[in-house]
Amino acid sequence: MAEPFLSIQHVRKSFGATTVVEDFNLDVEPGEFVSFLGPSGCGKTTVLRMVAGFEEPSAGKIVVGGKDITRLKPNQRNVGMVFQAYALFPNLTVAQNIGFGLKVAGMAKANIDARVAEMLDIIKLPQMADRYPYQLSGGQQQRIALARAIAPKPKLLLLDEPLSALDAKVRVSLREEIRSIQKKLGITTIFVTHDQEEALSISDRIAVMYGGKAEQVGTPFEIYNRPATKFVANFVGTLNVLEGKVTDAAAGTVQVNTQEVSLKGKLNGSKSGDMLSLALRPEAISLGRQPGRDSSLSGEISEVHFLGSVIRVRVGIGGNTVSLDTFNSPATPPPAVGEKAEISFSSSDMLVLH
């Protein structure tokens, strides 16, 4: 691992008696795109605001490029920030907004104009220079806000739920654009969101936060496929949770309802008789026995939802319900409610939640 560019060390924040962030640690490499993912109130925005300098940590320190910035004022930190509500200055044109940071830094007008034109090209809005924010759509405003944040070449780019106020379509296209601009400029970025799909799709790494702590930090692949805690497993993606009882710890057999599955080598330390939460992603389950799937459970189809390209089927197995997706095929009719069904999966895809 290279020398971290941003290092958040043992940071804590409390407002009066309530602790919002406790002992948060994170190292971010240069040029890395890290998302803070979590439900509202998990402390993700507070950490971001401490990095920006709007909140002072109660304890711990924040280092950027080897320099301790913990007590620096926001306007001395050289970070760029994009807010959920755009926060464009309403009295300034697009060009003046983008040039704001350059102007307060005392840059010559010709240089400002050149940099603003360059930024407008990057965000693909070159013809908007003389418009006012109120004349632009939400997506356009947020792209201007992004351009404004990166125009002064900040060391860090902080994005505070920048897509939450936008329509679903714009949200997807803008997040791809943000990622490609970030890659092109190689700017170290922290992105705060409560939307797991967003975080999974654009991050190098994700810090999943809950209750003021980082539950897990890892690549999207790790977070999704190997969630470290029950919270992470539940918060990221859809999950089927089955309650099971360990019948033979040595052999790795677990009883679900009245059926047995074998989870050899995954029980790390559970004893016979322990109750376990077992989790399966919908895409890891097939309807009927499939080659290569070593485990199966039988039950009865309780719901069928036709969603177009896929059909979401819910299968009741005793007291548990399992969701799974099958692809639509024009040749075969979808399964019917009430049919007996068998589901199969690889025991290696089964997550054991602690």
Place this chain on the structure above:
Amino acid sequence: MTDLSLSDHAVAGKTAPPSEARALRLPTQWLGVAPFFIFAIMFLILPTLYLMLGAFQNDAGEFTFENIAALAQPSIVAAYWISLKVSLSSALIGAFAGLAIAIAIVRGGLPEWIRSATLTFSGVASNFAGVPLAFAFLATLGRLGLATVLLNTVFGLNIYAHGFNILSFWGLTLTYVYFQIPLMVVIITPAIDGLKKEWGEAAATLGATQAQYWRMVVIPVIWPSFLGTVILLFANAFGAIATAYALTGSSLNIVPILLYAQIRGDVLHNAHLGYAIAFGMIVITGLANVFYIWFRTRSERWLK
């Protein structure tokens, strides 16, 4: 009206089925707004037009500029001048003081109850004008008023010996400020509230100092609503008469008092000169309001 009913007819022709329902509905909706328009035309627009036309007519009903020209006589010019001075100074003082108070209660980090108490009180005080306000200031800064007496006995400062008089330009201005400040607070507080916290934060991350942020963002954003409100306060003071009349009788010759005397007793011995004075007042407050609307549209556009 013909225009509108025509277009309605056209619509009814296109969408054939509900045409009967439309025919029933049309008169109802015009009936609903008719009282408003009749009322406004009869008791607002026509009387005003009547005076404005009268300003350009002589006793024989012929068109003339004589009345307007007669406004140039020194006593009338003086009345306009002092009215403008009192209105403008009370508007400016009220506006700056009101702005300071609004900023203090919105941005100053004062407890929440101060904000709500100030806004409630402002609602009351901005409507506490007219005769009672004059009484209150006579009781405070009149010759026997509490503040006058206390300043004299406690600090040895006899303000009347130093040329102050409640029945003067400054006395009237100070009294008008009592409803101007709260009016400013009531109108400008939403504008200050409209300054988003994120703007300040965005400016800070972009490297701006607090002073730069105020100069480049806050002041330009507030400016239109501030100026607009100053104009509103000006018009508010310019047309006011009760406070001044109760305070000074007719010793301070402002335009509304002059017009009042003219209506009561034709003191200028020229009925049409009264029309001209009224016309002058309408022109001044009307111009003020054109600017007010212009500034307000600008600030609303930004802040929506």
Place this chain on the structure above:
Amino acid sequence: MKSGKFWAWVVFALGAAYFFIPLIATVEFSMRMRRGAYSFDAYQIVLGDPRFQATFGYSVLAAVFTIILGVLIVVPAAYWIRLRLPQLRPIVEFITLLPLVIPAIVIVFGYIRMYGSNSPLPFLATDMGTNALLVIGYAMLALPYMYRAVDTGLRTIDVRTLTEAAQILGAGWGTIIGRVILPNVLIAVLSGAFLTFAIVIGEFTMASLLNRPAFGPYLQNVGANRAYEPAALAIIAFAITWGCMSLIQILSRFAPRSANRPN
């Protein structure tokens, strides 16, 4: 941040001083009538004055009629404009701004000249006619406030949807306005009513120029002739204004808060 808070307190304290000293001084002055001791003599004299009772009663009556007239004119107009005639909105908003532009003294001057005893509409020929003209003038003065209060009320309840919902359920126009719209804008109408009351109760210019025995001219008359009673009257007037504004504040807590659409 620290110094900002300090200055905020300074500004607030200065403002409070400017606004409270006249009130305190007026209370103090009003109680000085009896030589050497504070007393409520001035209040007793004022409240016992038959002319006070008569003029105050007259003005209360005028205010009540003004409110009724204002509601009858404003509510249907505001409702129809929200519902079906949005193209009239700019015109109506402009008209409702006019009473703030044209000074009251000019409006009443126009009335005196237009509706004199020998005009086609001789309002001023009879006492009742003059009373009616005063109420009309007051309704004009209150128009900007009444219209805004009602329009805001209509906006928060989203009249169009409510009306259409009532129509689908088979309600006629009477039912819609009486049972659906009015109850929902009642708070707004009442707010406008109390504001109207506060404006009208001590109004001087129109009442004086129309020679009506109203509270405003009475106040002025007492002020010109007495020493301590005016201060007592000022306190009473302030209390009335305060009462009206407090009622509006209290009412606003009961206002429907469905800000479901901004426009």
